[in-house]
Amino acid sequence: MNRQSGPERPYDIVPFGATGFVGALTAEYLAAHAPEGCRWAIAGRSRPKLERLRERLAAIDPACAGLPVLVADAADDDALRELAESTHVLATTVGPYVRYGEGLVAACAEAGTDYADLTGEPEFIDTMFVRHDARARETGARIVHACGFDSVPHDLGAYFTVQQLPEDVPLRVDGFVSAGGMFSGGTFASALTVMGRQREGARAARERRLHEPRLVGRRARAPLGAPRFSKETATWALPLPTLDPQVVARSARALERYGPDFQYRHYASVKTLPVALAGPVALGALAALAQLPPARAWLMDRYEPGSGPSAELRERSWFRVRFVGEGGGRRVFTEVSGGDPGYGETAKMLAESVLSLAFDELPRTAGQVTTAAAMGDALIERLRAAGIVFRVADSR
Numbered sequence: 001m002n003r004q005s006g007p008e009r010p011y012d013i014v015p016f017g018a019t020g021f022v023g024a025l026t027a028e029y030l031a032a033h034a035p036e037g038c039r040w041a042i043a044g045r046s047r048p049k050l051e052r053l054r055e056r057l058a059a060i061d062p063a064c065a066g067l068p069v070l071v072a073d074a075a076d077d078d079a080l081r082e083l084a085e086s087t088h089v090l091a092t093t094v095g096p097y098v099r100y101g102e103g104l105v106a107a108c109a110e111a112g113t114d115y116a117d118l119t120g121e122p123e124f125i126d127t128m129f130v131r132h133d134a135r136a137r138e139t140g141a142r143i144v145h146a147c148g149f150d151s152v153p154h155d156l157g158a159y160f161t162v163q164q165l166p167e168d169v170p171l172r173v174d175g176f177v178s179a180g181g182m183f184s185g186g187t188f189a190s191a192l193t194v195m196g197r198q199r200e201g202a203r204a205a206r207e208r209r210l211h212e213p214r215l216v217g218r219r220a221r222a223p224l225g226a227p228r229f230s231k232e233t234a235t236w237a238l239p240l241p242t243l244d245p246q247v248v249a250r251s252a253r254a255l256e257r258y259g260p261d262f263q264y265r266h267y268a269s270v271k272t273l274p275v276a277l278a279g280p281v282a283l284g285a286l287a288a289l290a291q292l293p294p295a296r297a298w299l300m301d302r303y304e305p306g307s308g309p310s311a312e313l314r315e316r317s318w319f320r321v322r323f324v325g326e327g328g329g330r331r332v333f334t335e336v337s338g339g340d341p342g343y344g345e346t347a348k349m350l351a352e353s354v355l356s357l358a359f360d361e362l363p364r365t366a367g368q369v370t371t372a373a374a375m376g377d378a379l380i381e382r383l384r385a386a387g388i389v390f391r392v393a394d395s396r
Helices: 021-033 047-060 062-066 077-085 102-111 122-139 152-163 185-196 198-211 244-254 273-290 293-302 311-316 344-359 376-385
Strands: 011-016 042-044 069-071 087-092 114-117 142-144 171-180 219-221 228-230 235-239 261-270 318-327 330-338 389-395
Touching: 011 021, 011 344, 021 047, 021 344, 042 047, 047 062, 047 069, 077 087, 077 102, 087 102, 087 344, 102 114, 102 122, 102 142, 114 344, 122 142, 122 198, 142 344, 152 171, 152 244, 152 261, 152 318, 152 330, 152 376, 152 389, 171 235, 171 244, 219 244, 244 261, 344 376, 376 389
Parallel strands: 011 042, 011 087, 042 069, 087 114, 114 142, 171 261, 219 261
Antiparallel strands: 171 318, 228 235, 235 261, 318 330, 330 389
């Protein structure tokens, strides 16, 4: 299944929020890597900013001098509907998504348009499932959240690890995340939004469970692990209660290759004990402050949305996710690694995801789906070709 076999539309791909920090990086990646004949446009709420971005893109590829500019506001449902109806695949980098994202999901679900975003907000994803999954299934739209560092390396890394293990047996995979890099104002705002809306998030998760079909004859879980020293990575492993393990578990529910009983645990990999002890304390303090609206507003003002680290700092940034998989008497070590996780590589992951949705022959899926379920092997091959490493590190 690819969108070239669908109804004719003016564009194959449209990135929305293209003038933001990661949005511009995504547009620059598309300017450099979109295949010949790809019909795409850039979209956002400010025509002057979009036109300035187009000038930058023309320096990468002179053909971008004629790139269409589409003006739409996240609060304008009519404009979002027209935007969704104009393209086969629509990507958005406009967050916090719980505040600005639903209109675009609704428009894509109604128009049968594939959708991709960078959200790391569980509340938003759960709410979108409850409100728009059924309609997207009816129209054939694939709603693919978390197409950046949240959660592509973890989702596809677990999928890649499972492929190295025997079929039709219980499997367990542990993921250990280490990274060095900075975050943008938009990412910080989204993180604070999640921390400050824990009650709403729990309510959305309960509502999703009422609507989500139950697995029959299989089990897929992502329990919160306990802090421990990991002999496999020679680091302290701290459980990470992020979106990523939820996404991995949803892929496992969707794909029988994960076996009859699948378990995934997700950890931060920390080299020294003092850092391992201090990290949760600092995070807990930040989460406590995020519960207070004045403190949350003050914290958000520290980092302006649309801002981000310099190119030099991004060049020095990196990530590595080490996976340990076990099942059927076999144990395997795999690794996913790359450069700047928050921005350069996130823009690459989002751009390659939308290119895959638009042009690759993919499994026939619809509704809210994960990157592993929607794109799987095709996206891994794209990311490998783009410089992100997927490898079997060791096994015994």
